[in-house]
Amino acid sequence: MAPSREVRIGLLGMGTVGSGVAEILTNRAPDLEREIGLPVRLCRVLVRNPERRRGFALDQQLLTTNPDDVLDDPNINMVVEVMGGEEPAGTYIRRAMKAGKQVVTANKELVSKQGPSLLALAAERNVDFHYEASVGGGIPLIAPFKQDLAANRIGRVRAIINGTTNYILTRMTEDGVEFADALTEAQRLGYAEADPANDVEGTDAAYKLAILATLAFHTFVQPSQIYTEGITRLAARDFRYARDLGYTIKLLAMASDSDGQVEARVHPVLLNAHALLARVDGVYNAVQVEGDLVGKVMFTGRGAGAMPTASAVIADVIDIAQDLQREMGFITPVIHYDQAKRIQPMDEVRTRFYLRLEVADRPGVLAQITRVLGEEDISIASIIQKEVNDAARLAEIVIVTHTAREGALQRAIARLKRLDSVNDVGSTIRIEEDD
Amino acid sequence: MAPSREVRIGLLGMGTVGSGVAEILTNRAPDLEREIGLPVRLCRVLVRNPERRRGFALDQQLLTTNPDDVLDDPNINMVVEVMGGEEPAGTYIRRAMKAGKQVVTANKELVSKQGPSLLALAAERNVDFHYEASVGGGIPLIAPFKQDLAANRIGRVRAIINGTTNYILTRMTEDGVEFADALTEAQRLGYAEADPANDVEGTDAAYKLAILATLAFHTFVQPSQIYTEGITRLAARDFRYARDLGYTIKLLAMASDSDGQVEARVHPVLLNAHALLARVDGVYNAVQVEGDLVGKVMFTGRGAGAMPTASAVIADVIDIAQDLQREMGFITPVIHYDQAKRIQPMDEVRTRFYLRLEVADRPGVLAQITRVLGEEDISIASIIQKEVNDAARLAEIVIVTHTAREGALQRAIARLKRLDSVNDVGSTIRIEEDD
Numbered sequence: 001m002a003p004s005r006e007v008r009i010g011l012l013g014m015g016t017v018g019s020g021v022a023e024i025l026t027n028r029a030p031d032l033e034r035e036i037g038l039p040v041r042l043c044r045v046l047v048r049n050p051e052r053r054r055g056f057a058l059d060q061q062l063l064t065t066n067p068d069d070v071l072d073d074p075n076i077n078m079v080v081e082v083m084g085g086e087e088p089a090g091t092y093i094r095r096a097m098k099a100g101k102q103v104v105t106a107n108k109e110l111v112s113k114q115g116p117s118l119l120a121l122a123a124e125r126n127v128d129f130h131y132e133a134s135v136g137g138g139i140p141l142i143a144p145f146k147q148d149l150a151a152n153r154i155g156r157v158r159a160i161i162n163g164t165t166n167y168i169l170t171r172m173t174e175d176g177v178e179f180a181d182a183l184t185e186a187q188r189l190g191y192a193e194a195d196p197a198n199d200v201e202g203t204d205a206a207y208k209l210a211i212l213a214t215l216a217f218h219t220f221v222q223p224s225q226i227y228t229e230g231i232t233r234l235a236a237r238d239f240r241y242a243r244d245l246g247y248t249i250k251l252l253a254m255a256s257d258s259d260g261q262v263e264a265r266v267h268p269v270l271l272n273a274h275a276l277l278a279r280v281d282g283v284y285n286a287v288q289v290e291g292d293l294v295g296k297v298m299f300t301g302r303g304a305g306a307m308p309t310a311s312a313v314i315a316d317v318i319d320i321a322q323d324l325q326r327e328m329g330f331i332t333p334v335i336h337y338d339q340a341k342r343i344q345p346m347d348e349v350r351t352r353f354y355l356r357l358e359v360a361d362r363p364g365v366l367a368q369i370t371r372v373l374g375e376e377d378i379s380i381a382s383i384i385q386k387e388v389n390d391a392a393r394l395a396e397i398v399i400v401t402h403t404a405r406e407g408a409l410q411r412a413i414a415r416l417k418r419l420d421s422v423n424d425v426g427s428t429i430r431i432e433e434d435d
Numbered sequence: 436m437a438p439s440r441e442v443r444i445g446l447l448g449m450g451t452v453g454s455g456v457a458e459i460l461t462n463r464a465p466d467l468e469r470e471i472g473l474p475v476r477l478c479r480v481l482v483r484n485p486e487r488r489r490g491f492a493l494d495q496q497l498l499t500t501n502p503d504d505v506l507d508d509p510n511i512n513m514v515v516e517v518m519g520g521e522e523p524a525g526t527y528i529r530r531a532m533k534a535g536k537q538v539v540t541a542n543k544e545l546v547s548k549q550g551p552s553l554l555a556l557a558a559e560r561n562v563d564f565h566y567e568a569s570v571g572g573g574i575p576l577i578a579p580f581k582q583d584l585a586a587n588r589i590g591r592v593r594a595i596i597n598g599t600t601n602y603i604l605t606r607m608t609e610d611g612v613e614f615a616d617a618l619t620e621a622q623r624l625g626y627a628e629a630d631p632a633n634d635v636e637g638t639d640a641a642y643k644l645a646i647l648a649t650l651a652f653h654t655f656v657q658p659s660q661i662y663t664e665g666i667t668r669l670a671a672r673d674f675r676y677a678r679d680l681g682y683t684i685k686l687l688a689m690a691s692d693s694d695g696q697v698e699a700r701v702h703p704v705l706l707n708a709h710a711l712l713a714r715v716d717g718v719y720n721a722v723q724v725e726g727d728l729v730g731k732v733m734f735t736g737r738g739a740g741a742m743p744t745a746s747a748v749i750a751d752v753i754d755i756a757q758d759l760q761r762e763m764g765f766i767t768p769v770i771h772y773d774q775a776k777r778i779q780p781m782d783e784v785r786t787r788f789y790l791r792l793e794v795a796d797r798p799g800v801l802a803q804i805t806r807v808l809g810e811e812d813i814s815i816a817s818i819i820q821k822e823v824n825d826a827a828r829l830a831e832i833v834i835v836t837h838t839a840r841e842g843a844l845q846r847a848i849a850r851l852k853r854l855d856s857v858n859d860v861g862s863t864i865r866i867e868e869d870d
Contacts, residue, residue: 138729294573
């Protein structure tokens with residue numbers, strides 16, 4: 001594509017983030033032109049329903065319901081995709097690239113599932129493809145990974161990367177409420193959607209972790225390869241026990257690379273209450289990265305919301321546009337993948353565990369439980385036993401184990417559930433060491 | 436300069452950071468070539484004493500004591516300056532730029548004092564000039580400011596940006612020791628230099644704040660314009676009072692921009708013990724940035740040390756080298772400065788204050804003190820009075836004020852010192868609100 005003396009943007013989608021992007025492109029045009037050295041103009045916006053009222057009022061002439069009006073317009077040299085979802089977003093982005101247009105996206109599902117093939121197509125078509133807004137809202141993450149930490153071998157990434165679940169867990173920690181009540185409050189405040197499954201089941205966090213792990217470890221980590229467990233089964237009592245034991249409960253997205261083997265998982269953890277990550281509360285996100293040269297660095301900020309996410313989208317627009325201004329030929333740096341890396345199955349992962357069991361309050365029960373654990377090679381670090389219900393003769397036991405294999409623990413739990421004396425295995429929460 | 440098929444580096448300086456850079460360039464050459472797409476070779480190293488033993492053993496042939504061997508060598512296309520200090524580093528960098536060489540530096544003093552003129556020269560000579568390593572060691576800061584937050588108007592920067600002082604303050608907080616003892620321990624562990632003045636007086640933090648504020652607010656903030664106060668006068672008892680009041684003592688570097696007026700200062704503060712910045716301990720650094728779109732984002736990590744700093748230097752090398760690889764013409768983006776911005780004099784700054792006074796233990800003293808404060812328009816939020824020395828009939832009073840002007844407080848302190856009943860004004864520490 002010939003160098004252009006204007007950045008002409010086609011916007012795909014005009015929801016929360018799209019409205020923020022349109023607002024910044026319109027209201028801050030002089031700032032952007034000064035930053036880039038070229039005028040920036042929003043030329044066309046693909047919407048589903050042109051009649052809908054939006055957060056930002058835009059010239060109705062710009063709206064269209066026909067994607068061809070954006071993708072086939074030779075005047076548009078940059079496409080910003082904020083529709084979300086794999087399709088039709090993926091098809092539109094491919095069409096844009098094939099037409100020689102630069103592409104910016106905020107689409108975590110698409111990038112996590114198809115990132116490498118999209119980057120390859122971008123390189124083939126000599127266009128840029130940026131996706132800073134796909135992870136961590138306005139927190140700078142993708143660019144630091146690609147540039148600032150480029151000299152490092154990344155050993156580990158640990159992140160609180162979903163604001164909805166972190167808000168709910170903070171409420172459960174601070175107010176002692178049950179999950180359902182905290183969720184209702186989050187929905188009332190607009191921090192959780194009417195259908196919260198994507199957030200509370202950990203799916204959203206897994207998409208984002210897949211993107212970060214793929215960048216960090218130079219191997220394609222797909223969301224389907226990430227063990228994912230949400231927060232819906234946590235009970236208020238787990239938060240009280242956690243506090244007594246010196247822990248805070250967080251939903252962590254964790255990935256590590258040791259000796260060419262990658263481990264990636266999303267699940268609730270007990271985290272030492274003094275750890276920096278344990279102190280990231282409410283809708284805030286945090287990503288901690290361990291590089292062999294820099295040691296641990298952590299990035300914190302609001303991980304969602306229209307304006308933080310739009311800020312990241314615009315940062316990508318500026319970055320690509322500055323290259324346009326310099327009239328350089330774009331070459332999206334090909335990301336080198338090491339195909340030989342193995343994704344470790346969850347069964348092989350080793351952690352410490354917190355178990356909460358409801359058991360019959362009679363002699364010999366503890367002996368039965370500890371025998372099962374011992375036979376599965378799981379050793380016990382500490383036990384708390386409390387009488388819960390005198391009438392029903394039920395007691396509650398909380399066991400904290402030493403490091404054990406996930407597979408062994410799952411077998412032990414299945415066996416414990418079959419014991420007459422075990423009424424219920426209430427919770428199993430892995431413990432994340434703060435080393 | 437014609438595009439080059441190899442990145443040939445001349446290194447100026449081979450101290451702690453220089454040794455780290457040389458080690459990475461040598462041992463990680465294949466990784467760097469894969470990342471950049473061109474081979475990277477360390478061609479020449481300027482040292483003061485070729486005989487000195489260093490952390491990393493280098494081919495003696497590469498060493499020289501003559502700067503011309505680096506600066507006049509037409510084969511060298513990138514100069515990495517890690518000597519530190521304004522001169523001769525500044526002269527060498529200017530010579531390198533004029534010879535068409537790309538420049539990377541870790542020199543906070545030089546960049547803080549001469550950054551704008553060096554960037555202007557780089558633009559004029561069509562070369563790149565990067566300085567990520569000058570602030571915050573390996574923590575990505577400069578690139579996020581320039582790129583990721585480019586769409587934001589930055590309102591405020593607050594930073595713990597000197598590891599030596601943060602280590603000393605953490606020891607004083609946790610162990611209750613006096614400054615001199617904490618400093619001795621820091622020196623023993625290699626966290627403080629034999630002559631610690633640059634760190635403990637706040638000078639180093641002021642250099643770094645000048646660099647960040649200049650980037651954030653698009654106006655040249657010079658170190659000499661930054662009110663700078665170190666940690667040497669803090670007493671162990673201040674840390675005990677601070678804890679009782681719910682605060683932690685930190686050395687903060689703070690800058691803000693409101694209505695075109697910039698405020699920039701480095702001094703100890705009382706910070707709410709629950710604030711995220713209050714929890715950054717030991718040699719860790721943290722920089723919190725408030726943008727109008729992203730809200731608050733924070734970057735944390737080790738702010739010093741050979742390898743973290745070398746990691747940032749190498750990130751800059753990669754960034755420039757990738758442009759070399761793309762055979763693009765370099766244009767260091769000219770940073771736009773708003774000349775009209777005013778740097779607010781310290782006298783006009785408004786904060787709350789903590790005052791510790793040693794006073795005569797007799798009736799009427801408190802009335803005298805509160806009258807002086809009242810006459811200077813300083814209102815009191817709380818008072819703690821403790822008997823300290825019965826024999827000498829001296830008492831200690833700690834006063835926390837509401838928001839007041841710095842100028843008024845300084846006048847009040849001068850008047851308090853003249854009162855017969857006031858033996859000593861032990862400490863004056865400003866309070867930083869966590870809003």
